[in-house]
Amino acid sequence: MSCAFDVAHVSYHPTDLLPQPQSGKFLTIKKAMKITGAPCGYSRTLQEGSNWDLIGSIPEGNVYKPRDQVLTVECSNVYEAYLVCVSQSLVGFYLPVEQGFVALKKAVDLPTD
């Protein structure tokens, strides 16, 4: 059970995804990684061995969709999210329903193959 008395919103800005369907490229997380810079202070964990398929790009970076775990960002509401990376660094999240980008406060290097 969590505690939230008021409604807080995830800050995102609209962005355009340039799809790269069936790119064949993907990331594998070598070691479980906790991301603490997500919106509203909620942490998220990228699971060890999880695979993330490159599905396209937005101006902020490449977009990777999870193959075997669910990723969301949340404040009062919850949004499905994909990773946005520049090289091996995670810079934020892409919200596929809202077609928006949520920036991490600070980019973090991902433990990938």
Added chain:
Amino acid sequence: MKRRLQFALLILLAVVLSACATGAKFTEVNPDLVSESPNMGRIFFYRPSAIGAALQPDVMLNDEKIGKAISWGFFYVDRPAGNYQCVTSTEVERKVSFILEPGQTRYVRFTVSFGFFVGHVYGELVDDSVGLEEIKDCKYIGQEKP
């Protein structure tokens, strides 16, 4: 004094139990996890807790009422692939948005958080393995025969 307290606890227990789902357990219903139609996806909704059982908000999926978030209850719907927003309202409106793909199964878990006057019931998208494990003890409250 002790008797009054016991009586109050019994009343409270009765209220909580009467607010929980009744029906066949998930493991008894044993529904198909995937939609029969290849163009559709299946979404399971469940609430694996008795906390705030008196709160039973409507569950709206893309503005359509599809059920209620009842403690220890579950139901599912099949929908075409696309973007979905699930909304539950108590004193505030809570949303969870997600993509549904053809042949995909998604699990939305309802949880209660503290509110100002009453609790808030909100949906979370969870991993398939988590959803499948947590839903086992929930009881079917869907309108359609599984």
